Amino acid sequence: MDTSLVSDQERPLLYVDTTGSRSTQLSEIIAEHGWRVDRVDTFQQAHQQARPKDYRVGIVHLEQVETADLLAADDLFARNKNTEWLLLTRHRCLDESDLCQLIHHACYDYYTLPLDDGGVSSLVTTxxxxxxxxSLSKQLTEGHYDDYHMVGTSQSMLKLFSGIRKVAAVDAPVLIRGESGTGKELIARAVHERSSRAGKPFITVNCGALPEHLIQSELFGHEKGAFTGAVQKQIGRIEAADGGTLFLDEIGDLAMPLQVNLLRFLQEQVIQRVGSTRDIKVDVRVLAATHVDLDEAVQAQKFREDLLYRLNVLQLRPPALRDRDDDIELLARFFFQHFRGEGHGKIKGFSKQALQAMTAYDWPGNVREMINRIRRAVVMCEGRLVCPMDLGLVDGFVAKDVMSLADARNVAERQAIENALQHCRFNMSKAAKTLGVSRVTLYRLLAKYEIGFDDSSMVS
Structure with a gap:
C-alpha cells in the first residue's frame, strides 16, 4: 500500500475563489465532509500555495469568463498535472467556447452555480x-512496484520482489528462468542495483543476438592483430564489467565451444583475450537468463551440465502474465499513464469492456506484449476511452489489426446464435423466435458459421 496516502480526515483541497465575494459557506460545507480547505483569492496565491503542497484535488471558482483568468487557470492546471481539478461557474459562462475547451481538456468535472442541496451533495461525492x-495515479507512479517498473501486488510478484532482495544481498551467480517478455533483464538490473556492486558497471550480453564468430571476441576481448580486422586491442564485455555485474541474456543460445570458456571463467575468475595467452583476473558477478528449459537442453546435449550447475546457484522465476490476474488492471493503468502523453488530449483511460478483454486474454507475449498493445492503443484511439478494438482484443481473443464492420458484425452474430441455442436448449423454434428470425434463416446462419452440434440435442 502507498504509505504516503493521508487519512480521510486530512484530505487537503485547494480552493481558488476569484469572485471576491469572500463567501465561505460552500467551503465550510466541504470541510464538514472531511476536507481541509485551503482557500486563496488569486491564481498567483494558488501557485504559491500549491508549490510546496501535495494537492490531489483542487477547485477553481469562476463567475466571469475573462481571458486573463482563463490563461491563468490553464497555467495553474498545466503546472499541477497531478491534481484533479473541478471548476465552478455560471451556466451562462458555458456559452464561451474557450471556457468549454478548458473544462474539456483539463478538468475532472464541472458544476454550474448556484448549487442546491442535491448539487452540493453531488459535488462532495465527485x-x-x-x-x-x-491517489491511484500516485500509487501507479510511486508505489506498488519494485525497481525499474516491475509493477505488481499479486502474491507471485511479492514473492519475486522478496527473492530479488535476498539474492542481491549475496554475490553468487543467479539464473533467471522465465518466458519471453516477463522482464528478466529488469530483474537482473534490480538485483544489481540492490547489491554492493550497484556503483559499478552493469554489462548486458544477448547471447542469442551475437554471431557465433564474434561472440568470443565480444565476451573476452581480443589483442591487436588477433584476426583479420583486429586493428586494435579491444576490451571484452566480461572485462568491462570488472567490479560490477555481467548479465548473460538467453544463455541457452550460447554455442557449446563458448560454454567451455565461460565455465573456466566462472571456476577461476580469469579470462584470456583472443590472440593472447595471458590470464587476466576479473571480479565479476554473473547473472544469466533464459526462456529455454536448460534441463531439457542438457538431456539433448545442447547445454553443458557442469555449466548449468555453475550458473544455477540461486534462481529467480518471474511469473507469466496469465498467472497474474490480480495485476492486469494495475499494469494496464500504469502503462497507460506512462504513454498517455503520446495520445490526443481527450483520452482518459480504459473502457470497462477493454479491462474485461485484457483480463480474459492469455498474453502469450507477457508484459512486453501488454506494453506494445497499450502504447499502440493510446496512439490510435480516437475516443475518450480505450476500447477492445484499440487493443486488438475482442472478448479476450486477438483481433485482426484492422477489422471491418462486416467482420465485427459476424463475430457478434455468431456469438448471439450460440448463446440463443444454449439458452433454448437447442430448440430451433424457440432459438429462432429469441433471435427474431425465421427457422429457415436460422438454419442458413448455422451453415454460414459452421455451427454444429449433436443431432440428438436438436429440437425442431
Missing part, C-alpha cells in the same frame, strides 16, 4: 472520486 483517482 471530490471523493477525484481524490481517489489522483
Amino acid at each position: 471530490l471523493g472520486h477525484a481524490y481517489g483517482m489522483a
Whole structure:
C-alpha cells in the first residue's frame, strides 16, 4: 500500500475563489465532509500555495469568463498535472467556447452555480472520486512496484520482489528462468542495483543476438592483430564489467565451444583475450537468463551440465502474465499513464469492456506484449476511452489489426446464435423466435458459421 496516502480526515483541497465575494459557506460545507480547505483569492496565491503542497484535488471558482483568468487557470492546471481539478461557474459562462475547451481538456468535472442541496451533495461525492483517482495515479507512479517498473501486488510478484532482495544481498551467480517478455533483464538490473556492486558497471550480453564468430571476441576481448580486422586491442564485455555485474541474456543460445570458456571463467575468475595467452583476473558477478528449459537442453546435449550447475546457484522465476490476474488492471493503468502523453488530449483511460478483454486474454507475449498493445492503443484511439478494438482484443481473443464492420458484425452474430441455442436448449423454434428470425434463416446462419452440434440435442 502507498504509505504516503493521508487519512480521510486530512484530505487537503485547494480552493481558488476569484469572485471576491469572500463567501465561505460552500467551503465550510466541504470541510464538514472531511476536507481541509485551503482557500486563496488569486491564481498567483494558488501557485504559491500549491508549490510546496501535495494537492490531489483542487477547485477553481469562476463567475466571469475573462481571458486573463482563463490563461491563468490553464497555467495553474498545466503546472499541477497531478491534481484533479473541478471548476465552478455560471451556466451562462458555458456559452464561451474557450471556457468549454478548458473544462474539456483539463478538468475532472464541472458544476454550474448556484448549487442546491442535491448539487452540493453531488459535488462532495465527485471530490471523493477525484481524490481517489489522483491517489491511484500516485500509487501507479510511486508505489506498488519494485525497481525499474516491475509493477505488481499479486502474491507471485511479492514473492519475486522478496527473492530479488535476498539474492542481491549475496554475490553468487543467479539464473533467471522465465518466458519471453516477463522482464528478466529488469530483474537482473534490480538485483544489481540492490547489491554492493550497484556503483559499478552493469554489462548486458544477448547471447542469442551475437554471431557465433564474434561472440568470443565480444565476451573476452581480443589483442591487436588477433584476426583479420583486429586493428586494435579491444576490451571484452566480461572485462568491462570488472567490479560490477555481467548479465548473460538467453544463455541457452550460447554455442557449446563458448560454454567451455565461460565455465573456466566462472571456476577461476580469469579470462584470456583472443590472440593472447595471458590470464587476466576479473571480479565479476554473473547473472544469466533464459526462456529455454536448460534441463531439457542438457538431456539433448545442447547445454553443458557442469555449466548449468555453475550458473544455477540461486534462481529467480518471474511469473507469466496469465498467472497474474490480480495485476492486469494495475499494469494496464500504469502503462497507460506512462504513454498517455503520446495520445490526443481527450483520452482518459480504459473502457470497462477493454479491462474485461485484457483480463480474459492469455498474453502469450507477457508484459512486453501488454506494453506494445497499450502504447499502440493510446496512439490510435480516437475516443475518450480505450476500447477492445484499440487493443486488438475482442472478448479476450486477438483481433485482426484492422477489422471491418462486416467482420465485427459476424463475430457478434455468431456469438448471439450460440448463446440463443444454449439458452433454448437447442430448440430451433424457440432459438429462432429469441433471435427474431425465421427457422429457415436460422438454419442458413448455422451453415454460414459452421455451427454444429449433436443431432440428438436438436429440437425442431
